[in-house]
Amino acid sequence: xxxxxxxxxxxxxxxxxxxxxxxxxxxxxxxTGEEALQLIENDSFDxxxxxxxxxxxxxxxxxxxxxxxxxxxxxxxxxxxxKSDDNSVCEGIEAGGDDYxxxxxxxxxxxxxxxxxxxxxxxxxxxxxxxxxxxxLSQRDSLTQLYNRRTFDELAAKQWSSVNRYNRPTSVLMxxxxxxxxxxDRYGHPAGDxxxxxxxxxxxxxxxxxxxxxxxYGGEEFIxxxxxxxxxxxxTVGNAVREAVQDLKIPHESSSTGQFVTTSVGVACSDxxxxxxxxxxxxxxxxxxxxxxxxxxxxxxARKEQPxxxxxxxxxxxxxxxxxxxxxxxxxxxVTLETGHECVDIAHSLRxxxxxxxxxxxxxxxxxVCEQLKADTKTQRIPVILISANDREKQLAKANTxxxxxxxxxxxxxxxxxxxVSGFLQ
Numbered sequence: 001x002x003x004x005x006x007x008x009x010x011x012x013x014x015x016x017x018x019x020x021x022x023x024x025x026x027x028x029x030x031x032t033g034e035e036a037l038q039l040i041e042n043d044s045f046d047x048x049x050x051x052x053x054x055x056x057x058x059x060x061x062x063x064x065x066x067x068x069x070x071x072x073x074x075x076x077x078x079x080x081x082x083k084s085d086d087n088s089v090c091e092g093i094e095a096g097g098d099d100y101x102x103x104x105x106x107x108x109x110x111x112x113x114x115x116x117x118x119x120x121x122x123x124x125x126x127x128x129x130x131x132x133x134x135x136x137l138s139q140r141d142s143l144t145q146l147y148n149r150r151t152f153d154e155l156a157a158k159q160w161s162s163v164n165r166y167n168r169p170t171s172v173l174m175x176x177x178x179x180x181x182x183x184x185d186r187y188g189h190p191a192g193d194x195x196x197x198x199x200x201x202x203x204x205x206x207x208x209x210x211x212x213x214x215x216x217y218g219g220e221e222f223i224x225x226x227x228x229x230x231x232x233x234x235x236t237v238g239n240a241v242r243e244a245v246q247d248l249k250i251p252h253e254s255s256s257t258g259q260f261v262t263t264s265v266g267v268a269c270s271d272x273x274x275x276x277x278x279x280x281x282x283x284x285x286x287x288x289x290x291x292x293x294x295x296x297x298x299x300x301x302a303r304k305e306q307p308x309x310x311x312x313x314x315x316x317x318x319x320x321x322x323x324x325x326x327x328x329x330x331x332x333x334x335v336t337l338e339t340g341h342e343c344v345d346i347a348h349s350l351r352x353x354x355x356x357x358x359x360x361x362x363x364x365x366x367x368x369v370c371e372q373l374k375a376d377t378k379t380q381r382i383p384v385i386l387i388s389a390n391d392r393e394k395q396l397a398k399a400n401t402x403x404x405x406x407x408x409x410x411x412x413x414x415x416x417x418x419x420x421v422s423g424f425l426q
Contacts, residue, residue, distance in 0.1 A: 033057030
């Protein structure tokens, strides 16, 4: 075992190191609690032997900090102390200690305690390995060893969050084995199981980036999530998978599509996922798969998911925000802000399709915001509609000077608002 010895006494350090090495273990020494905390940040240990009475951080304080650092990972800690009263023992256990050694240290007792902790560490490691194995088994489809549907949903949701954050394209492939029921009826279920296993491996052979997720979605249906993959890339992967399955040349005499087992592939892609969701993309891929079957099977059919456009509404008046949001919520995705400074920051990261911007805001008003957006190459192409309830002619002149794409005067007619917004979002 690798044992961290935390002891400020040079004499006791030397003696304990000698005992540990004679017992065929490796000792790493820390002279203070602070030094011990630095060591555990950069190295792992099987056991810690901790002196209680040390200058600076004492053993109890150091142990508490170590337990916070370790979190759910358990490392046994044995305290070394000259105190053996009940209160000291209780305090040590509360601090996170697992056992006690009382000074002067007996080599026989030390070796016995190390052996006891070693057995516990071994059992912990075995239990962790079994838990990891069970977790892995629970994630996999027992027949194909691909991820099962539950695990796909979990992993895909995590990937989708990353895609959402960085606004990258993402694609889904939905596929199934053509005329699989006829295959089972003709060759039997064992042959059907073997067929699915080989198809799964063929898919895996063409989809192997670390972030790609391949799963058996149910029956003879498979699904693939392709992060950072655009429309053309997804179609390329879909065709590669279809060809890989066909190249297996698994006989299928009952198929009306061909003499060998084939697959149909539905492809869905979202080039900008603002407003889209993973469930919608999977549903679109499923519809594309249906189209591939309708058009004769053994082919790839692709659909590009077109999510709702996003409109950013900026106004310091909550009533105005609510009124405009209610008017537009069924036609686009709405993001609302209350200050001009927020608008400049969010416009950079969100890249909305349209900004509705109140002129009369405290601090940075709408005209200043519009001027700043139009002066920035990253946001200058975003259409801006400036809105005000003040003098129409003066505010219209301000809007034109600021480079706004449109101006509207309050009170706003809902039909007119919808018409203007729709014009920019087409």
